[in-house]
Amino acid sequence: MKITIISGSSRDESQSLKIAKWLKERLVSEHNISDLNLIDLNELSLTLNPNEFWGGKTEPAKAMAAEYKKLEESDAVIVVTPEWGGGAAPALRQFLLMSGYTLAHKPVLTVGVSSTRTGGIRPIEELKHSTKNTRMLIIPEPLVINDVESVFGVAEGNAANEEHQAYLTGKADYSITVLLEYAKALKQVRTSGKLNYEDFAFGM
Ligand SMILES: Cc1cc2nc3c(=O)[nH]c(=O)nc-3n(C[C@H](O)[C@H](O)[C@H](O)COP(=O)(O)O)c2cc1C
Secondary structure, three states, X not given: OEEEEXXXXXXXXXXXXXXXXXXXXXXXXXXXXXXXXXXXXXXXXOOOOHHHHHHOOOHHHHHHHHHHHHHHOOOEEEEEEEOEOOEOOHHXXXXXXXXXXXXXXXXXXXXXXXXOOOOXXXXXXXXXXXXXXXXXXXXXXXXXXXXXXXOOOOOOOOOOOHHHHHHHXXXXXXXXXXXHHHHHHHHHHHOOOOOOOXXXXXXO
């Protein structure tokens, strides 16, 4: 079972990356998954120009293609999205937009990250609008990590919120467990021979 985690923040010292790394460790220690990739969108030079990406000649186009290969080989994906301006980060939307069929009919666990008490849900809702062409299947067990600086390695000066962290840990493990079950089930769909992207290319 191969899992890829995407950290959707394009910012240094990102809390989303902190959570992505924590989930990666958790997959190894609690779920016996060792075949893992982490795609950090802060490290990837994306092009915003679809023609440049499809042309495949420039460095950003080649770098993106290398990351999509990791998605192509994955059975399930975890998308960690920061809440920025009440939604998902632009780099993440662009990365999903150009992902072709690499996520198609694969289960996706969405994780919303926010430094505020009330954030984290909105970017998860926004990602539901990225499913038409990608055909990614967002599972109905998202993880909302609000007040992120108080958990999983607190920011300097903050007191750890043990109760919040304990709840989130339990929910994370449950969401991952469900994700892995979807991964087993959906493999059957992808290998069924019934998928037809030639006649029905754009998901409508
Ligand atoms: C440009 C920008 C916009 C933001 N907008 C929101 C927001 O609308 N709601 C919110 O809860 N947090 C917002 N935040 C704070 C993030 O929740 C916080 O930075 C969190 O750590 C997740 O982002 P990160 O992975 O980049 O660290 C914003 C942060 C940035 C950099």
